[in-house]
Amino acid sequence: MMNVVQPISEVQNFDTFISTFKEKLANLFSAEYDYNAMSLQRGLPPHLLSEIMDMKPLSVAIPESHGGRGMIVKECLGVLSAASYESLSLSLIFGINIALFLEPFAKYVHVARQDQVFTNFLENRAMGGLMITEPGYGSDALNMQTFYEEGANSFRIKGEKHWQGLTGAANYWLVAARRKNAGGELVRDIDFFLTENADAKQQIEVKQYYNNLGLYAIPYGLNHIDVEVPMAHRLVAESTGLKLMLDTLHRSRLQFPGMGMGFIKRLLDEALQHCKTRRVAGLRLNEMDAVKFQLSRLQAAFTLCSGMCAYGSKVSSIEQDVSGNGIDANSVKAVLTDFMHESAQICLQLSGANGYCLDHIAGRAMVDSRPFQIFEGSNEMLYTQVAEAVSKAMRKGKEKNLLRYLKGYALTTHAAPHFVGSLAFDFPDQPKKRDLVTLGRIISRVICFDMVLVLRDAGFSRELVDITQQHVHMDLTMLVGQLSSKNDAVPLMEYDEDASWTDCC
Template sequence: MRRTVYNEDHEAFRSTIREFIAKEVVPVYESWEAEGHPPRSFYNKLGALGVFGIEVPEEYGGAGETGFKYQAVVVEEAARAGVTFGSSGVHTGLVLPYIMEYANEEQKQRWLPGFVSGDIMTAIAMTEPGAGSDLAGITTTAKLSADGTHYVLNGAKTFITGGVVADLVLVVARTAPYDPADRRAGLSILCVDTKSPGYSVGRKLQKIGLRTSDTAELAFTDVKVPVADLLGEEGKGFSYLAHNLVQERLAIAVGAYAAAAAAVRFALAYVKDRKVFGQTVAEFQNTKFTLADCQSQVTAQQAMVDQALELYQTGELTIADAAELKLFCTESTSVVVDKCLQLHGGYGYILEYPIARLYTDNRVFRIYGGTSEVMKTIIAKSMGL
């Protein structure tokens, strides 16, 4: 189905990204998977290409674009090639909106130029061993010093994407005692320099997918965080987190759609080439019906994604809209990728084939950014249930 969501500038950017991936990513991707993340120099290359600065105002070194369309192009092209860009999606898709919305001018001047160039890589630390989707249950504490110059941070986080290579981590912590009557109160976001004494990176977690995206455990032992590194206002952390969920879920949905489209593309190429019983796999009716069904699912996802990108551009994409989008795209993609892997037969289970990576990478789409069950709860609530 013809797309109208992108203009000529977006498509020119797409060509640049596609060429960059073919030259700088595909030839070395296996080494990234073995290491668990891309080399630091790769992030500087993304910075030089302008990927990190698309939505950053020109005064801080960026391009000053609005919306999510350019980032969506990056996501689509990476999936098309069967690769990922390490933790760069968190850097631009999750962390940047917080800095742009809540950082003061001094903080923006201090952080954004390095953010754009890739000299400062970022992550966000919300999840704790005992508090996953229940962010109100966060127990990491940040107590203001007696002289009021800094916070003393103590606690632990887990499942932190980019936690191994990050230079600056947005840490959600309690700056006020837990109040059972208002569990969401008292949370703040501190921007923590990872070179701070008492800050430590624990295990680099081994995942079944997204193996070029470093995921780590973090620990804080009496880490001193200057009050100048408090993001926004103290105690407003929970509302800040809710503010960015729409874009986060939009990004996940775009990634899921792109993975499904890539799966169909890989499967189509494979079945046309692979021969069994004297004919190509593509000639069997089951193959034709399976791929037709998968393509219909991809087209439906595309329609939802494109409308969501337009609505987000105008500020009209709601929390419920984003929940529906994420739920449909991630659940649909899981079916499409599974069927496309099945068409590869035994080769679909071999990692040298990109469909195998899509299969394992895709599984987390239904978990992070809020599980499918959480999405259903949000949608039901929007229906008055």
Template sequence: MDFQKFLKNYKQKLFDIFSQSSEAEENTLVRGIEESTLKEIMDLSPLGAFIPSEYGGYGGHTAEALAMLEASSYESLPLSLMMGINGALFLQPVANYANEEVKKDIFNRVINSNKLGGLMITEPDFGSDALKMQTSYQKIGDDTYKIEGTKHWGGLTGMADYWLITARNMNDKGDLGRDISFFIHDTRNGGIEVEEYYNNLGLYMLPYGKNKIDIKVDESHKLQPKSTGVTMMLDLLHRSRLQFPGMGMGFLRRMMDEAMEHCKERFVGGQSLINYDQVKSRLSEIQAYFTVCSAMCNFTSSNIPLEKNTSRMDLEANAIKALVTDYMQRASQSLLQLKGAMGYRLDSIAGRSVIDSRPFQIFEGSNDILYQQISESVLKMMRKLKNNNLHDFLSEFHLTSRSSEYFKERLNFELDPKMPQRKLVELGRALGRIISMEFTLNLGDQGFNNELIQNAIKTLQDEVNTIMQTYKYGGNADVVEEYKMDSSWFKLSMVNA
């Protein structure tokens, strides 16, 4: 299969469906996707980008997977998420950990019969606390597992043909083990009941809901970890987070194109919007987000082949996922601000993008938690080296050795290893940007547009300096428990009247 030929045809097909079609804007208001529309897209085999060539795919090359996600998200962020779920959360784990015969059958059905796969980890009472999930499995007979539980917020609820389902082993006493196992469920076998479909705020194309699970799975359909199941889950989640820039790339390019076009064509006060300094500030930030995301794509495609185990790449994965999704939301907010009232509609690219990009900051690791984990990872490494000076550490660390030099004075201080959680989050926000600046400098070395690189460096500098100012001198406000007491301005105005 020729990937370049596919990509050209794929971009044209998506343009025809999501931009040219007379029903394009109207379709953004409808939940789900027409079967005929999905068939048109899937007949081009976009998921072949995640599948090795020996199984009929394009090769499973990371750069090609990201390019397919970019093409998808330029026209439709929900479609790109659909492809990302199938690829990073189903096909890639299957490629790396599934039984050979099972793998062949799944890849064949995905490529030739347009089948879809999804992942079920999250439970109603266990979201960010996934390791305490209550879905259980028990072995019955020699080669069958019985799996029971409740899962929710799995993208493609009621729509996927395969599910990768996580569960914990239940012993004879009814206690659950600490490790996590993954099972591939073919929906032709039944046993998953959709109890409720959720009215998700955005991403209308993807159905979400709550599922009751009572299934039996053959032992051949249990993923085989190289070490522990938790390590396998970390590999799956980190690999997915490292590929978020693919979804972000097309989206940010679209935000940039839409904003630039609008500001050149829209006249206010007798001149084009693009001539106003505040407008230039917003546009330059969107361009910086685009450039940083390009650098992230470059990093992932160069360093994360399909066979690489990413379970220890928490720092890179968390920095990339948290920052690119923050930038996606910021870019959409700026586009909406620039477009004004005409953008504040669900059928406007600006309004739709604000709603659709928002959950990216929540799923697969809430960004507040990821930023905290970034700081904790760095503190752990610093403890091992017995080094408390932040700049000294970062200047020697492979992910920040160049970028840290832009902040010599700002980072030249001793870290408090017992800092409060809010400080961990703030520090993580700065570290994520410093790591991303390193990626951006490396992209510049390879010949990327130098003006865009320099613009991105300036934007990242401004952001890090602002964050570190708050980190050092702010963030001390506390919660007032008795906030209802003496807090009516109206009562006070009556007393003083």
């Protein structure tokens, strides 16, 4: 008789699931294990990771037909948020598995391979990741040198990849490579392949582990690839491999706020508690005006992230093609991660000298949040892409005024009227790259505040939205001022001549 899988979602509703998960994580990280001390060690203790994975957190990213909870984005973001409240590293481990492996795996891998892999995730604590980045070709994925050749019944893949989270720890990888044609040249398009480390022919060798500055729980390194995989292990793209890659990366960026949500809330909670109890010159810190500004800044970050979570939960399921969502996905990732790092800086500043320790929540948060502004596309690059895409659309519509355009643009129609004074200027005809970054910062913040306004209309706190509007307005005012300063300074590559102050005294 065939065994019928009983989906986890039928056993336990999500409110109960996530409540139990949060409670267990809080106990593990604050009572059973000294996480402050662990933060100085590489990797999570095996017993801790086992207890976490025994709760089957990745079940949220596995289809019901395979025993999971159904790949509901809201649930995925809930698990990421619960994890990041206790550990940003743990949340990133989940984020890598969910957005960079399980979701593209479910969408693009041949169904014949899915049952065994999903079972290993649910029952055997398996993990997976994505390999795109190469030495010498960081953000230049289209020029990657990892290649594959097609044999009679398999594909042979060779190359090097680095800075993949879970290096040496993942059981499965989705590896990006370009086909080598008969002339020995690499074609333009990209293909992706599933590898399984349990198969000797598919094992990826770790050449070196990196001494990463933060995120100690996650191994990173240099991987040497020389594997042979079956034909069924090539991912089935709906059109091109490039579109598959964009669909995967944009979905991941749209789900970044799940990791940011718990992280920012923890920093906000820690800062509020500290400022309520810490006294300086007879006053509690939260009674001082400069501190009130910083705390309200944290609440603005919390509110922006909330709006992004609500937006991402609606638009980033695997049933939706997000390959064309470059503007909103890039805006969400860049704005969120900027605010994550700023929130850590604020919490550290408010914590005083105690915060400047790796085993303090603020010190650890500052170091752990910094790479989020770099990986999956540096924020400067993403802001540039946002500005270039909007500029192209404006030229096509023969519109030069940014305010008029954003008022009619679907992603900013609610927010643009709130910032008339800041946005009423003509988009430069041929802006410098540095100005494109600034323009991207401006546009992205309007896009993300639009998400907050939609959330407000659904019942979210109006007081928090009002606080956030003031901070976004302040940011836009400063960014427009930066743009109008017309700074065209360039560095002196040979600067030593006449540059010693002692010669001038």
